[in-house]
Amino acid sequence: MTRADFLVVGGGIAGLSAAASLVRHGKVIVLEAEDAPGYHSSGRSVSFSHYGIGNAAVRGMTAWSRPFFERQPEGFSDAPVSRPMQTLYMGDLDELPALQALYGEMSRFTDAVEWIDAERLRALCPAVRTGPGGAERAILDPTGIKLDADALLQGYARALKAGGGELLTRRRVEHVEPGWTVRTDTGERFTAPVLVNAAGAWADRVAAMAGVAPLGLQPKRRTIIVVDPPAGAHVEEWPFVHAIAGDFYMLPEAGQLLVSPADEVDDEPSDAAPEDYDVALAADRLERYTTLSVRRIAHRWAGLRSFVADRTPTAGFDDAAPGFFWLVGQGGYGLQTAPAMAAIVEALAAGGAWPEGLAALGVTAGTVDPERLRRGGSSQSRAT
Numbered sequence: 001m002t003r004a005d006f007l008v009v010g011g012g013i014a015g016l017s018a019a020a021s022l023v024r025h026g027k028v029i030v031l032e033a034e035d036a037p038g039y040h041s042s043g044r045s046v047s048f049s050h051y052g053i054g055n056a057a058v059r060g061m062t063a064w065s066r067p068f069f070e071r072q073p074e075g076f077s078d079a080p081v082s083r084p085m086q087t088l089y090m091g092d093l094d095e096l097p098a099l100q101a102l103y104g105e106m107s108r109f110t111d112a113v114e115w116i117d118a119e120r121l122r123a124l125c126p127a128v129r130t131g132p133g134g135a136e137r138a139i140l141d142p143t144g145i146k147l148d149a150d151a152l153l154q155g156y157a158r159a160l161k162a163g164g165g166e167l168l169t170r171r172r173v174e175h176v177e178p179g180w181t182v183r184t185d186t187g188e189r190f191t192a193p194v195l196v197n198a199a200g201a202w203a204d205r206v207a208a209m210a211g212v213a214p215l216g217l218q219p220k221r222r223t224i225i226v227v228d229p230p231a232g233a234h235v236e237e238w239p240f241v242h243a244i245a246g247d248f249y250m251l252p253e254a255g256q257l258l259v260s261p262a263d264e265v266d267d268e269p270s271d272a273a274p275e276d277y278d279v280a281l282a283a284d285r286l287e288r289y290t291t292l293s294v295r296r297i298a299h300r301w302a303g304l305r306s307f308v309a310d311r312t313p314t315a316g317f318d319d320a321a322p323g324f325f326w327l328v329g330q331g332g333y334g335l336q337t338a339p340a341m342a343a344i345v346e347a348l349a350a351g352g353a354w355p356e357g358l359a360a361l362g363v364t365a366g367t368v369d370p371e372r373l374r375r376g377g378s379s380q381s382r383a384t
């Protein structure tokens, strides 16, 4: 039996970032089922940080997390974890109210967001279909940040190790006893007074093993296709382009274009795979929103974005199971909120101070408290 102060189930961005903070307070062991961290959602993200997504609490966490990405701690990673990339939301004239609403919400967190017309939109991304039948207005956030998910995962794993913690891969937790003692598929047993459930889409299943009532986590599948850019285009200078209708986005990556129909299909916890229908939808939307035509799909994948009912990332002890700590529901923003969520875990699970400045951004312990979901309450305003 191996003893620790904190056992973390799940070596995605949530588990690793939390573990890298908890290691300041005791011995931490992260148990990850797969061969490598980030095999599931965290390695399938398009890895962006911006204010266009999520509710007010998500935006608050995003704002709080930005300095970490912009000025990564010394020694965190040999590679930069982020680089600037503009992002925009576009729509036709009928969609102006939706653009205005998003502008209002984003403006609460950044004064950089600006309105642009079709001409400026074409200058930023010549492939976008503009004018009647296409986009006529857009809001541009020049302060978007492209993240490097791999560098972040490796950085957090490095910080964990430097603090004396351990990331053990190929250890699937199969049995959990209150107290907390877990047994993995290797037959090993680990014990700690605090169990952090950061199992992503599987978190309700881990809770079931522990005899803890579920939070009603819903994994939703999202599909990405990778297409070749048009000949001669400098796509690396293109922004991250979203349709305000919420049914299309496109961004450059390593000289190619990542495209999604922004699908949200209910799924089971699994090694998510893209369905032909959603791949075709991605290609169709690309041809609808841009003047590009899809000749070849170079690559495709799908990943799960797991949400709780109010779509607010959730962290806190379960009232009915002392020492059982939930870290779930990161939805489509688990990377961009990871520094804030890790600081929240440190405050709540290790008795640290509430992260400075986070309450002023509208995020308190009540906002993320798992018990709000049991009460059927919602911590924040409109979910997107």
Ligand SMILES: Cc1cc2nc3c(=O)[nH]c(=O)nc-3n(C[C@H](O)[C@H](O)[C@H](O)COP(=O)(O)OP(=O)(O)OC[C@H]3O[C@@H](n4cnc5c(N)ncnc54)[C@H](O)[C@@H]3O)c2cc1C
Pocket (backbone or CB within 6 Å): 009, 010, 011, 012, 013, 014, 015, 031, 032, 033, 034, 037, 038, 039, 040, 041, 042, 043, 044, 045, 046, 047, 048, 049, 171, 172, 173, 174, 198, 199, 200, 201, 202, 206, 222, 223, 224, 302, 303, 304, 305, 306, 328, 330, 331, 332, 333, 334, 335, 336, 337
């Ligand atoms: C297509 C797509 C695009 C996205 N784009 C963005 C974006 O631009 N910005 C952003 O911030 N977020 C984005 N996201 C969301 C982001 O990827 C997730 O919010 C985040 O990865 C969730 O992290 P996690 O650690 O909770 O989950 P995961 O990365 O899935 O980690 C959970 C881990 O738990 C492990 N596990 C499960 N059960 C057990 C067990 N019994 N024993 C041991 N280990 C177990 C799993 O193997 C897994 O590795 C995107 C997601 C997708 C799919």
